[in-house]
Amino acid sequence: xxxxxxxxxxxxxxxxxxxxxxxxxxxxxxxxxxxxxxxxxxxxxxxxxxxxxxxxxxxxxxxxxxxxxxxxxxxxxxxxxxxxxxxxxxxxxxx
Numbered sequence: 438x439x440x441x442x443x444x445x446x447x448x449x450x451x452x453x454x455x456x457x458x459x460x461x462x463x464x465x466x467x468x469x470x471x472x473x474x475x476x477x478x479x480x481x482x483x484x485x486x487x488x489x490x491x492x493x494x495x496x497x498x499x500x501x502x503x504x505x506x507x508x509x510x511x512x513x514x515x516x517x518x519x520x521x522x523x524x525x526x527x528x529x530x531x532x
Contacts, residue, residue, distance in 0.1 A: 440525060441518040450514025451507040458506045462499060465492065 465473050470492050477486045 446518040447515035451511035454510025
């Protein structure tokens, strides 16, 4: 069995999280308040996001969110790869 490179998988997850975050920003910019509410209500299976939508997010705050989601996603990816690699070692007949 092959092992997953922890740093590369973490980077892939971090970049994916950042891309999704940028997509969220794009939806908010293009759809406006009502379109954003409609979009996220449909994704979240009936959960009403109206009370939590804030359209006037400062640029610095969006930038910090982008960095934070990258870090969280990187850590999650690195953890997943570590658990996968550990499970391969634990199930190995040579171990």
